[in-house]
Amino acid sequence: MKKTGLYTILLSGMIMSLAFRVIAQQSEFTKVYYDPLGETQAYAIIKTGSNFLVAGYKDLKPSAMMLDPEGNILWANSYGSENGNIFSIAPTSDGGFILAGNMTPTGSTQDDVLLIRITSGGDTVWSKTVDLGFIDKAMFVMQTSDNGFLVTGYSRDSAAPHYKSFAMKLDASASLSWVKTFYTGSYCNYLYAAGETQDNSFLLAGSAVNGSVFAGSALLMKLTSSGDVVWSKKSPATFPNSSPGNDLKIFPDGIIWYIKDTNTQMALLKTDLSGNFLWCKSYGAQGGSSEDLPSAKLHPTPDGGFVFVNGSSGLYFPLGTILKVDSDENADWGKNLFLVSADVERADDNGYVVAGNGPLIAVGRSMTRNPQVGLIKFDSTGSTLGCADNITVSTTSFTLPISSITLTIGTAGILTAYHPQVTQLSLSADSSCVAIFGGIAEQKDASALRIIPDPSSGIFRLELVRAGNDRVSSVRMFDTLGDQVFDSDARGNPDLTFNVGFLPAGIYEIVAFAGKTSFSLKMIIVH
Numbered sequence: 001m002k003k004t005g006l007y008t009i010l011l012s013g014m015i016m017s018l019a020f021r022v023i024a025q026q027s028e029f030t031k032v033y034y035d036p037l038g039e040t041q042a043y044a045i046i047k048t049g050s051n052f053l054v055a056g057y058k059d060l061k062p063s064a065m066m067l068d069p070e071g072n073i074l075w076a077n078s079y080g081s082e083n084g085n086i087f088s089i090a091p092t093s094d095g096g097f098i099l100a101g102n103m104t105p106t107g108s109t110q111d112d113v114l115l116i117r118i119t120s121g122g123d124t125v126w127s128k129t130v131d132l133g134f135i136d137k138a139m140f141v142m143q144t145s146d147n148g149f150l151v152t153g154y155s156r157d158s159a160a161p162h163y164k165s166f167a168m169k170l171d172a173s174a175s176l177s178w179v180k181t182f183y184t185g186s187y188c189n190y191l192y193a194a195g196e197t198q199d200n201s202f203l204l205a206g207s208a209v210n211g212s213v214f215a216g217s218a219l220l221m222k223l224t225s226s227g228d229v230v231w232s233k234k235s236p237a238t239f240p241n242s243s244p245g246n247d248l249k250i251f252p253d254g255i256i257w258y259i260k261d262t263n264t265q266m267a268l269l270k271t272d273l274s275g276n277f278l279w280c281k282s283y284g285a286q287g288g289s290s291e292d293l294p295s296a297k298l299h300p301t302p303d304g305g306f307v308f309v310n311g312s313s314g315l316y317f318p319l320g321t322i323l324k325v326d327s328d329e330n331a332d333w334g335k336n337l338f339l340v341s342a343d344v345e346r347a348d349d350n351g352y353v354v355a356g357n358g359p360l361i362a363v364g365r366s367m368t369r370n371p372q373v374g375l376i377k378f379d380s381t382g383s384t385l386g387c388a389d390n391i392t393v394s395t396t397s398f399t400l401p402i403s404s405i406t407l408t409i410g411t412a413g414i415l416t417a418y419h420p421q422v423t424q425l426s427l428s429a430d431s432s433c434v435a436i437f438g439g440i441a442e443q444k445d446a447s448a449l450r451i452i453p454d455p456s457s458g459i460f461r462l463e464l465v466r467a468g469n470d471r472v473s474s475v476r477m478f479d480t481l482g483d484q485v486f487d488s489d490a491r492g493n494p495d496l497t498f499n500v501g502f503l504p505a506g507i508y509e510i511v512a513f514a515g516k517t518s519f520s521l522k523m524i525i526v527h
Contacts, residue, residue, distance in 0.1 A: 026347075026349040026350065026351045026379035026380060027069070027070065027347075027349060027351065027377060027379075028351070028377050028378065028379055028383060028384045028385045029070060029071055029375075029377045029385060029431065030374070030375065030376050030377070030384070030385055030386050030387045030431060030432060030433055031071040031374070031375040031429055031430070031431060031432075032358070032372050032373070032374050032375075032429065032430045032432050032433065032434055033065070033073070033372065033373040033374075033375070033427045033428070033429050034372040034373070034427065034428055034429075034430075035058070035059075035426075035427055035428065036428065038058065038059045039057075039058070039059055039060070039371045040056070040057070040058045040059075040063070040371060040372065040373050040427065041056045041057050041357050041371045041373060042054050042055065042056040042342050042355045042356065042357060042373040043055065043056040043085060043086065043087045043088075043101075043293065043294050043342050043343075044056070044086065044087060044088050044089045044294065044342065044343055044355075045089075045342065045343050045344070045345050045353065045355035046089045046090070046091065046097075046345060047345045047346065047347070047353075048066075048091060048097070048120070050068070050069045050347075050348045051066055051067060051068055051069065051074065052066070052067045052069075052071075052345060052353060052355075053065075053066055053067075053089055053097060054066075054067060054355050054373065054375075055086035055087075055089050055099055055101075056085060056086055056342075056373070057078075057084065057085045057086070058076075058078050058425055058427075059078070060083040060084070061078040061079070061080060061081070061082070061083065061084065061423075062078065062079045062080060062084040062085055062086045062099070062101055062103060062114060062116070062420075063076065063077060063078040063079065063086065063425060064076070064077060064079075064086060064089070064097075064099060064118070064122065065077070065425070065427070066122065067375070069347065069348060071353075071375050071377065071429070072429070073427060073429060075121065075122050075424070076424065076425035076426075076427055077122045077422050077423060077424060077425060078422075078423045078425055079099075079116055079124065079127070079420040079421075079422060079423075080103060080418075080420030080421060081106075081420075081421065082103045082104055082105060082106060082420075083103065083104045084101055084102050084103030084104060084111070084114055085101040085102055085137075086099045086100070086101040086114075086116075087100060087101040087102070087137065087138060087139055087140075087153075087293070087294040088100040088101070088138065088139060088140045088141045088294060089141075090141050090142045090143055090149075091143070092117065092143050093143060093147055095119075095120050096117060096118055096119045096120055096125060097117070097118050097120075098115065098116070098117050098118075098141050098143060098149055099114075099115070099116040099117075099118060099141075100113070100114065100115055100116075100138035100139075100140065100141035100151055100153075101113075101114045101137065101138055102114050102136065102137040102138065103129065103418075105129070110134060110135050110136075111135045111136055111137055112129040112130060112131045112132075112136055112416075113129060113130040113131075113132070113136045113137065113138045113151065113153065113168075114127075114128075114129055114138065114418070115127065115128045115129070115130070115138070115141070115149070115151065115170070115174075116420070117174070122422070123422065124420065124422060126174055126417075127417070127418040127419065127420055128170075128174055128415055128416065128417060128418055129415075129416045129418045130151075130168065130176065130179070130413050130414065130415050130416075131413070131414045131416065132155045132166060132179065132181070132412040132413050133155070133412055134155040134156055134157040134164075135155065135156040135157070136153065136154075136155045136156075136166075137153050137154060137155075137156075137292070138151050138152070138153040139152055139153040139154065139190065139191065139192050139193075139293075139294045139295070140152045140153065140191070140192055140193050140194060140294065142194060142195075142196070144169070144196055144200075145196060145200060146171070146172060146200075147172035148169060148170050148171045148172050148177065149169070149170040149174075150167065150168070150169055150170075150194055150196070150202060151167070151168045151169075151170070152165070152166065152167045152168075152191035152192065152193070152194050152204060152206070153165070153166055153190075153191060154166065154189060154190045154191065154292075155181065155412075156292075160186050161183045161185065161186040161187070161189065161408075162186045162187050163183065163186070163187050163188065163189040163190070164181040164182065164183040164189050164410070165181065165182045165183065165189045165190050165191040165206055165207075165208075165219070166179060166180065166181045166182070166191065166412075166413075167179075167180050167182075167191060167194070167202070167204060167223060167227060168180070168413060169225075169227060170415075175415070176413060176415040177226075178226060178227045178411070179227075179411055179412055179413035180223070180227045180409060180410070180411060181409065181410040181411070181412055182208075182221075182229075182232075182407040182408070182409055182410075183208075183209075183407065183408050184208050184209050184405060184406065184407050184408065185208075185209030186209060187209060187216075188207050188208065188209045188216030188242060188291075189206075189207065189208055189209060189216075190206045190207040190216070190219075190244065190291070191204050191205070191206035191219070191221075192205055192206050192207070192244065192245065192246055192247065192294065192295040193205045193206075193245075193246065193247040193248060193295065193297065194248075195248055195249065195250045196250075197222075197250060197273075200225045201222055201223060201224055201225060201230065202222070202223045202224075202225070203220075203221065203222050203248055203250060203255060204219075204220075204221040204222075204223065204248075205218070205219070205220060205221075205244075205245035205246060205247055205248045205257055205258075205259075206218075206219040206221070206244065206245055207219055207242060207244035207245065208232075208234055208405055208407070216237060216242035216243065216244050216291075217234040217235050217236060217237040217242075217243055217244075217405075218234060218235040218237075218243050218244055218245035218257065218259045218260075218269070219232065219233075219234055219244075219245055219405070220232070220233045220234070220235075220245060220248075220255075220257060220271065220275050220402070221233075222275065229407065229409065231274065231275055231404070232404065232405050232406075232407050233275045233402050233403060233404055233405060234402070234403060234404075234405040235259065235269070235400050235401070235402055236262055236400070236401055237262060242260070242291070243259060243260045243261060243262055243264075244259065244260055244291075244295065245257050245258070245259050246258045246259060246260070246295035246296060246297070246298070246311060247295060247296070247297040247298040247308075248298070249298055249300065249306075250273075253272075254270050254271055254272045254273060254278055255270065255271050255272075255273065255275070256268055256269070256270050256298070256306075256329075257269040257270070257271065258295075258296075258297070258298040258306075258308055260287035260288075261280070261282045261287075261398075261400070263282070264286065264287050265282045265283060265284060265285060265286065265287055266282070266283050266285045266286070266287045266308070266310055266321070266323055267280060267281060267282040267283065267287075268280070268281050268298075268306070268325070268329050269400060270329075271402065275402065276402065277399070277400060277401070277402045279397060280397070280398055280399065280400040281325075281329055281330070281395050281396065281397050281398075282395075282396045282398065283323055283325070283331045283334070283393050283394065283395060283396075284331075284392070284393055284394045284396070285310065285321045285323050285334050285391065285393055286310060286321060287310050287311075288309075288310035288311035288320075288321075288341065294311075294342075295311050296308055296309045296310060296311025296341065296342070296343050296344070297343055299344060299345065299346060301324070301346065301350075302346075302350055303326065303327055304326070304327030305324060305325045305326045305327050305329070305332065306324075306325050306329070307322065307323070307324045307325075307344055307346065307352055308322075308323055308344065309321060309322050309323070309337070309341040309342075309343060309344045309354055309356075310323075310341055311341060311342065311343065319336060319337060319338065319339070319340060319341075320336070320337030320338075320339050320340055320341025320354065320356050321334060321335070321336055321337060321341065321391065322334065322335050322337060322341070322344060322352065322354055322378070322382075322388075323393060324352075324382060325395075329395075330395040331393040331394055331395045332393075333381070333382040333390075333393065334382075334390075334391045334392075334393035335378070335382055335384075335388040335389060335390060335391060336388065336389045336390075336391050337354060337356060337376060337387065337388050338358075338374075338386075338387040338388065338389075338433045338434065338507070339354070339356035339357060339358050339374035339376065339387065339433070339434045340356050340357045340358065341354060341355075341356040342354075342355045342356045342357065343355055347377065349379070349380075350380045351377060351378050351379045351380055352377070352378045352380075353375060353376070353377050353378075354375070354376045354377075354378070355373065355374070355375055356373075356374050356375075356376075356434070357371055357372065357373060357374060357434065358371070358372045358374050358433075358434020358435050359371070359372070359434060359435040372434050372435060374387070374433065374434040376388055386433060386507055386524075387433035387434075387507070432522055433507055433522060435509065435520070435522070448464060448465055448519050449462065449463075449464055449465075449510075449512055449519040449520070449521045450462070450463040450464075450465070450521075451463075451510065451521060451523045454523050454524060455523070455524035455525065455526045456523070456524075456525060456526070457501055457525070457526065457527060458499060458500045458501030458502070458503060458525050458527075459497070459498070459499045459500075459501060460497070460498060460500075460523070461495065461496055461497045461498075462475065462496040462497075462498070462510075462512060463496070464496075464512060464514060464519065470514040470515030470517065471490075471491075471514060472490045472496055472512045472513065472514050473489070473490055473491055473513050473514060473515075474487070474488065474489055474490055474491075474512075474513045475487075475488045475490050475496075475498065475510065475511070475512050475513070476488075476510070476511045476513075477500065477503075477508050477509065477510050477511075477523075478508065478509045478511070479506065479508060485500075485503055485508070486498075486500050486503070490512075500525070501525075501527075503525055504525070504527075505525050505526050505527045506524070506525060507522055507523070507524055508522070508523050508524075508525065509521075509522055509523075510522075510523050
């Protein structure tokens with residue numbers, strides 16, 4: 001008995017030591033990618049080998065960049081001279097990728113679906129556009145078991161029903177096999193994600209109008225391999241909140257859907273393989289607002305659980321949130337993110353990499369100056385170097401009525417070969433968080449303002465260069481939620497030395513005003 005006990009203690013100690021070393025070896029970092037004279041934004045991230053492919057736009061042109069495990073840029077390209085976006089990425093069987101989004105043809109005011117197949121090095125294999133006759137955007141793409149492709153998204157028109165969701169199938173040679181459109185009522189008709197079943201049918205997640213009100217219910221669908229509807233079902237929604245279906249994962253005993261519940265919280269719904277309700281759990285974390293932009297996806301973890309972000313894409317809050325659930329789909333941990341989240345991927349070391357955007361306020365709109373891409377690397381326990389904060393998450397089980405829904409079905413689509421020029425991009429990268437503020441037209445680049453020292457204990461000196469004859473007249477500081485925490489009249493402070501040691505340790509945005517110009521820079525306080 002004593003030997004057994006000793007062996008147990010030694011074995012337990014070895015396991016704990018090994019677990020500690022594994023966690024200790026996991027990297028954590030934060031990165032911001034930007035162009036001081038342009039705009040860049042991310043909508044999708046996938047893991048490829050040990051690297052990560054991030055895609056979105058650069059100066060309104062569809063773009064993608066490959067990052068190594070530490071977030072360093074390996075290559076970055078834009079595709080074509082027309083405006084557009086990359087909203088979804090999927091790996092292909094040859095080691096390359098398929099990119100999906102939208103582009104506006106020269107001379108047109110309406111977007112077409114954009115599909116670009118690239119090599120692992122970013123070169124194009126082929127490119128196609130699909131015109132459904134309206135403003136058409138692909139939200140999701142996947143390679144199918146026959147080496148073809150399934151694409152989902154939506155079309156928007158000024159006339160009712162205004163929005164229609166679509167699913168289209170391309171064969172292995174990139175020829176169009178079929179396109180189906182779906183709608184019920186007006187607005188809120190989207191398809192955000194899909195999965196293939198063992199019988200080569202397709203399950204789709206999206207949004208459909210809930211009755212006659214402007215509120216989208218989660219749409220759950222099954223299509224045959226030829227695009228015919230097997231069944232279509234919806235969850236409830238409460239006006240004015242939409243409750244879309246963001247993603248799905250297929251298992252032998254059913255389907256787990258990532259949805260937003262009627263209280264706009266992040267939630268998981270499980271149904272059987274026919275879409276009948278089994279259970280639903282909500283986690284007390286604010287869901288994002290996808291609507292016209294792609295949704296965040298559901299990612300399995302090695303412990304049998306899932307990790308997912310809220311996919312926030314709105315003009316203001318909510319900010320990004322990452323949520324980890326265990327193998328019983330109960331909340332494990334959650335974090336608020338100091339970026340507007342796009343999606344998350346698991347790293348080789350079992351940590352997690354979140355891609356998103358900034359500035360936090362006014363991101364992704366025409367008023368924003370220099371949107372940035374942000375990356376936050378967590379270890380497997382949710383620890384990171386910064387740009388995130390703990391939140392309280394909980395698990396609430398509830399019943400969610402699932403009912404059948406009748407969809408109006410149509411066909412459309414003209415496929416055209418497209419030959420975009422590939423342009424190499426030059427982006428700057430900092431180990432930092434995204435900026436808090438955007439849309440301040442008179443704000444100059446951060447290199448004009450220096451903080452000495454940084455990080456500091458809260459006592460620091462400002463140095464302003466290239467400000468002409470103007471002197472700093474006032475200084476303000478903001479925390480990561482955008483709340484002002486310090487305001488000082490600097491006209492009687494010629495040395496520009498400040499003491500904010502009373503503030504908690506963390507990352508702050510400091511804004512210095514000189515004449516009619518403002519200058520901003522992030523600073524770090526440590527205690």
